[in-house]
Amino acid sequence: xxxxxxxxxxxxxxxxxxxxxxxxxxxxxxxxxxxxxxxxxxxxxxxxxxxxxxxxxxxxxxxxxxxxxxxxxxxxxxxxxxxxxxxxxxxxxxxxxxxxxxxxxxxxxxxx
Amino acid sequence: xxxxxxxxxxxxxxxxxxxxxxxxxxxxxxxxxxxxxxxxxxxxxxxxxxxxxxxxxxxxxxxxxxxxxxxxxxxxxxxxxxxxxxxxxxxxxxxxxxxxxxxxxxxxxxxxx
Numbered sequence: 001x002x003x004x005x006x007x008x009x010x011x012x013x014x015x016x017x018x019x020x021x022x023x024x025x026x027x028x029x030x031x032x033x034x035x036x037x038x039x040x041x042x043x044x045x046x047x048x049x050x051x052x053x054x055x056x057x058x059x060x061x062x063x064x065x066x067x068x069x070x071x072x073x074x075x076x077x078x079x080x081x082x083x084x085x086x087x088x089x090x091x092x093x094x095x096x097x098x099x100x101x102x103x104x105x106x107x108x109x110x111x112x
Numbered sequence: 113x114x115x116x117x118x119x120x121x122x123x124x125x126x127x128x129x130x131x132x133x134x135x136x137x138x139x140x141x142x143x144x145x146x147x148x149x150x151x152x153x154x155x156x157x158x159x160x161x162x163x164x165x166x167x168x169x170x171x172x173x174x175x176x177x178x179x180x181x182x183x184x185x186x187x188x189x190x191x192x193x194x195x196x197x198x199x200x201x202x203x204x205x206x207x208x209x210x211x212x213x214x215x216x217x218x219x220x221x222x223x224x225x
Contacts, residue, residue, distance in 0.1 A: 030211050031211060033213065041218055041219075042116075042203055042205075042216035042217050042218045042219050043155075043203070043205075043214075043216045044216070045213045045214065045215070048213060088155070090214075092210070092211035099143075099145065099157065099160055099168070099210050099211070100211065100214055101157075102154065102155040103154070104154040104155075105154065105155075
């Protein structure tokens with residue numbers, strides 16, 4: 001089963017609005033990462049937050065991490081049509097040889 | 113750096129044919145990953161290599177799938193014989209370490225008819 005699960009599966013908003021996507025996971029992690037995938041392209045890394053961090057910013061992106069609830073959120077402020085993409089969370093679990101595990105993603109549509 | 117380079121970008125083949133997907137990772141990255149993405153199953157890890165050695169191939173669906181990494185700058189994913197249910201986007205990715213940022217190629221879009 002997926003380690004990370006994004007919510008909602010799809011989100012439709014207007015330009016200028018904020019978009020919030022959530023990720024829940026099951027086991028202890030070293031870090032959690034968010035990736036974006038534009039249609040027909042590969043995934044692109046957005047931001048990494050470590051298990052001892054609670055919040056991180058990068059431009060219009062804000063990521064929070066609550067390890068007690070095993071959840072993370074990605075906030076995109078003042079969204080633009082170019083933000084239309086799928087967003088994935090990926091968790092680095094705290095065990096031996098495991099690699100990043102990706103969720104199924106949130107499809108974000110930003111309308112002009 | 114040019115990033116992770118995959119070829120071909122698109123391939124349409126007939127059932128039963130052999131398919132070979134190719135990947136050049138980012139120079140200096142010790143880890144190489146092969147993923148498959150479908151609408152139904154999302155992004156699945158097929159296999160990953162560390163220093164050219166396969167570490168975890170538990171995601172490889174069947175014996176029809178095989179992957180090799182003969183050197184640090186090249187890897188192949190082969191499907192023989194191909195079946196329609198293999199139709200998917202196959203991504204190669206590389207990283208400097210487990211749990212570090214993963215850099216993806218643009219994917220190989222495979223259609224088996």
